[in-house]
Every structure is written in structure tokens, then in C-alpha cells.
Amino acid sequence: MISLTIPYWGQSILRVVGGAVAVLLPAGTIVYLFLFKMMSFMQSRLGPMEAGPYGSMQLFAEVGKWLQKEDIVPEKADRVIFKMAPIIVLVSTFLLVAVVPFGPDAYFTQFDAGVFYMLAVSSVSVLGILIAGWSSANKYSLLGGLRAAGQLIAYELPMVLAVVGVVIQAGTMNLQSIVLEQNGGSMFGWDGLGNPYILTQFIGFAVFMIAVQAELTQTPFDMPIAESELVSGYMTEYSGFRFLMFFIAEFATAGVFSLIASVLFLGGWGIPFSWFGWTSVDSIDNWMNVVGPLIMFTKMMGLVFLIMWVRFSYPRFREDQLQRFAWKVLIPVSLVNIMVTAILKVAF
Amino acid sequence: MSDFLRDYLTVFWFGALAIILGGLLLGIAAAIRPNKPNYEKLIAYESGVDPVGHGWSQSQIRYYVFALLFVVFDVEAVFIFPWAIQLEVYGLFGLAEMGIFVFVLLLGLVYAWKKGVLRWV
Numbered sequence: 001m002i003s004l005t006i007p008y009w010g011q012s013i014l015r016v017v018g019g020a021v022a023v024l025l026p027a028g029t030i031v032y033l034f035l036f037k038m039m040s041f042m043q044s045r046l047g048p049m050e051a052g053p054y055g056s057m058q059l060f061a062e063v064g065k066w067l068q069k070e071d072i073v074p075e076k077a078d079r080v081i082f083k084m085a086p087i088i089v090l091v092s093t094f095l096l097v098a099v100v101p102f103g104p105d106a107y108f109t110q111f112d113a114g115v116f117y118m119l120a121v122s123s124v125s126v127l128g129i130l131i132a133g134w135s136s137a138n139k140y141s142l143l144g145g146l147r148a149a150g151q152l153i154a155y156e157l158p159m160v161l162a163v164v165g166v167v168i169q170a171g172t173m174n175l176q177s178i179v180l181e182q183n184g185g186s187m188f189g190w191d192g193l194g195n196p197y198i199l200t201q202f203i204g205f206a207v208f209m210i211a212v213q214a215e216l217t218q219t220p221f222d223m224p225i226a227e228s229e230l231v232s233g234y235m236t237e238y239s240g241f242r243f244l245m246f247f248i249a250e251f252a253t254a255g256v257f258s259l260i261a262s263v264l265f266l267g268g269w270g271i272p273f274s275w276f277g278w279t280s281v282d283s284i285d286n287w288m289n290v291v292g293p294l295i296m297f298t299k300m301m302g303l304v305f306l307i308m309w310v311r312f313s314y315p316r317f318r319e320d321q322l323q324r325f326a327w328k329v330l331i332p333v334s335l336v337n338i339m340v341t342a343i344l345k346v347a348f
Numbered sequence: 349m350s351d352f353l354r355d356y357l358t359v360f361w362f363g364a365l366a367i368i369l370g371g372l373l374l375g376i377a378a379a380i381r382p383n384k385p386n387y388e389k390l391i392a393y394e395s396g397v398d399p400v401g402h403g404w405s406q407s408q409i410r411y412y413v414f415a416l417l418f419v420v421f422d423v424e425a426v427f428i429f430p431w432a433i434q435l436e437v438y439g440l441f442g443l444a445e446m447g448i449f450v451f452v453l454l455l456g457l458v459y460a461w462k463k464g465v466l467r468w469v
Binding site: 012013016020070086090094097098109110115116119134138143149157164168171172240242245324331332335345 | 383
């Protein structure tokens with residue numbers, strides 16, 4: 001057997017590329033098909049059927065098709081920034097995946113500022129959207145971009161504040177430790193279910209999911225791309241592959257936010273540790289590294305389904321209703337939630 | 349390299365992967381896509397009529413006001429996270445302190461509310 005030592009930077013590249021190719025790509029393909037089929041069935045149609053068996057190769061067909069489309073940059077547009085914007089949105093999505101833990105040893109990286117990092121990186125996509133709207137030199141795009149910025153910053157706050165409740169309960173911002181806390185925890189001395197924070201932090205979970213819906217600009221909150229008012233908002237002038245990058249980033253971010261929500265509120269990759277008598281990370285059996293990602297995947301599917309279900313069930317808000325809802329309902333509610341959680345934490 | 353930086357190296361690779369992947373696909377697209385620009389294609393799309401005036405028009409101040417409010421609350425988040433982790437340590441003292449802090453912030457929100465800043469019309 002050949003033994004060779006790979007330096008740490010090499011190992012981390014292998015880990016990232018291997019994980020991306022072996023796990024994220026197939027997962028993305030499956031989720032993409034799942035979403036398309038689900039949407040189609042909700043609208044009483046068949047959805048993709050031609051590409052591969054049961055339309056399973058739809059993602060590759062889309063990429064192949066959009067690669068051949070002409071990429072039109074408007075004459076008046078700010079060319080460099082216009083071309084850069086979709087990549088910024090894509091980078092934001094990729095960076096989000098980095099901190100999500102998939103199993104006791106199956107993670108890309110974990111650090112103590114995990115939650116903070118996640119919140120910070122998720123707001124980078126706002127920049128991409130804002131400059132996409134601005135650089136297009138189109139009135140629809142500009143309005144769409146401004147609306148997106150206004151909406152994303154308004155819903156960023158409830159999201160941040162909802163997560164504080166989880167951080168208070170877990171006493172850590174490391175996403176891996178949050179998973180361990182939930183599955184190793186107990187509710188009122190009973191550890192049969194661990195302590196998934198969806199039960200003890202239900203308000204936080206509700207606020208978080210609403211904010212995620214808005215951050216993704218999915219339908220009740222899709223004023224930035226409102227097709228009946230703004231053609232396609234900040235994406236109006238985009239064509240060809242750059243348009244597809246926005247489009248795919250939107251779906252990918254829905255998946256990644258579902259992963260994060262399942263880590264924060266549904267117990268992530270874990271099953272209640274009391275079932276198998278595990279007490280710490282080291283005592284967890286190795287097979288969890290295989291089962292863990294599958295559990296995560298299942299939870300993610302559930303949450304993505306929830307997001308899309310809401311998307312296809314509700315009409316669009318008006319711009320003023322949207323802002324009012326964020327500032328006058330969600331933010332006060334999540335502030336009160338923080339204080340109540342803190343009082344309970346100190347009292348017990 | 350310290351452990352602290354090692355954790356963030358993976359983050360760097362993820363960013364690099366996104367840029368390389370995006371660049372690669374755009375490069376392939378550039379090689380195989382047609383490119384036949386003409387005047388009609390290159391003007392901004394405004395529902396089929398020729399664009400009137402300039403695309404970069406001035407817009408309303410209310411976005412700016414919301415952005416200011418956002419900064420206030422976002423800075424608050426910076427303070428609230430370290431406190432949330434150390435709550436067990438600070439106990440009742442920390443709770444009272446943060447209660448006052450959040451109360452003052454809520455007062456600010458109520459003030460903005462009463463001033464009519466949160467109204468979108």
C-alpha cells in the first residue's frame with residue numbers, strides 16, 4: 001500500500017471537492033427533481049417527464065440548454081458588475097453549506113462562531129441581488145433590487161433574533177454542539193426524544209421559517225420579482241447562463257436554509273442519544289456517519305416541502321404589508337421570545 | 349497554521365469552488381453560445397416600448413430610513429449573541445442587564461413607529 005502524506009490544505013481541498021461531488025451534487029439533483037415534481041403535482045400537471053426516467057436528469061438538461069443561450073448584456077449596463085452579480089449570489093450559497101454538520105465526523109468544518117458565520121454569509125446574497133438590480137440600468141430591475149434589499153434587511157432581523165433563542169438554550173454557537181445539545185438533552189427530565197428545539201422554541205422556529213421564506217423571496221414575499229408588476233425584478237435583463245445561476249441559487253439556498261433550520265430546530269443529523277445509550281460525541285457509533293446525512297436529508301426534504309407548499313398556497317403580499325409584518329409583528333415577537341427564553345433559562 | 353485558521357480554510361475552499369465552478373460553466377457557455385448582438389436586443393426591456401429617460405433614477409428615501417433602523421438592530425445582535433452564550437455564567441445580573449438593553453431598543457422601535465417611519469406610504 002502506498003503511503004503518502006497530504007498536507008492539511010490538500011486534505012481540506014479533497015474534503016470539500018469530494019463532499020461537493022459525492023454528496024451535494026446528487027443531493028441537489030434529487031432535491032431539484034423533487035421540488036419540480038411537487039410543484040407540478042400541486043398545479044395538477046406532470047412536470048418534467050422527458051429528460052431521463054421520470055424526468056430525473058432534468059437539472060442536467062436545464063444546464064445543457066441554458067449553456068447554449070445567448071448572454072445579452074444591455075448596452076447601458078455596468079458590464080463588469082452586471083456579470084459579477086450572479087457569481088456573488090452563488091458564492092453566498094456555497095459558503096452557507098460549509099458549516100452544516102452532517103454527522104458526528106461527517107462535516108466540512110466546524111467552528112465556534114458557526115451561527116454567526118451562517119447569518120453573516122447568508123446576507124451576502126443581498127449584495128449580489130442589489131448590484132444586479134442596479135447595474136442593469138433598467139427601471140424594473142432597479143425597483144426589484146431596491147425592494148429585495150429592503151425586504152431582505154427587514155427579514156434578516158427576525159431571523160437573527162429567532163436564532164438567539166436557540167443559542168440561549170444550547171449555550172453555544174457551534175452548529176455541531178447545537179445538534180449534540182438537542183439529541184443529548186432532556187425535556188423536564190425525560191430524554192426519550194432528546195430536546196429538539198422545535199418543541200421548546202416553537203415561536204422561534206415559526207419566526208425563523210417565515211424569515212427564511214422572505215429571505216428566499218418565495219411567494220408570499222416575492223415582491224422583488226413580482227412578475228405582474230416588475231416583469232422579473234432584478235433578473236429582468238439577465239439571460240442565458242447567468243439567469244440560470246440566479247435561478248439555481250434560489251433553489252439551492254432553499255435547500256441549504258432547510259438544512260440549517262433542521263440543525264437549529266429539528267435535531268440535525270442526530271437521533272435521541274438515549275436510545276442507544278450514547279453520552280458524548282466519542283461514544284456515538286460510527287454508522288451514524290452514514291445514517292446521519294440521510295436523516296438530515298429527510299428533514300431537509302420535509303422543510304423544503306413546507307417552504308414550497310406555502311409558496312404555492314398563498315398570494316403575494318403588498319410592499320407595505322410586507323414591511324409592516326416584519327417590523328411590527330415579527331421583530332417585537334422575537335424580542336419577547338428572547339427575553340422569555342432567557343428568564344426560563346435562568347430560572348431553571 | 350493555527351487550528352482557528354484551519355477551520356476557516358475550508359470556508360475559503362468553498363468560496364473558491366463556487367467561483368471556479370461558476371467561472372468554468374460561464375466559460376463553457378461563452379465557448380458554445382451564439383453571439384449576435386443588435387440594437388433591439390441591447391436596449392433595456394421596458395415592456396416593449398423604447399426606454400424613457402435613464403435607468404438609474406432617484407428613488408424614495410424610505411429605503412434609507414429602513415436601512416438605518418436595520419443597522420441599529422443589527423448592532424444589537426452583535427451584543428446579544430455573546431450574552432446568549434454566557435447566560436448561565438451571568439445569571440440574574442446578565443438577565444437584568446439585557447432586559448434593560450432590549451427594553452431601550454423596543455422603546456426605539458416604538459418611537460420610530462409613533463413617528464410614522466414604519467409606515468410605507
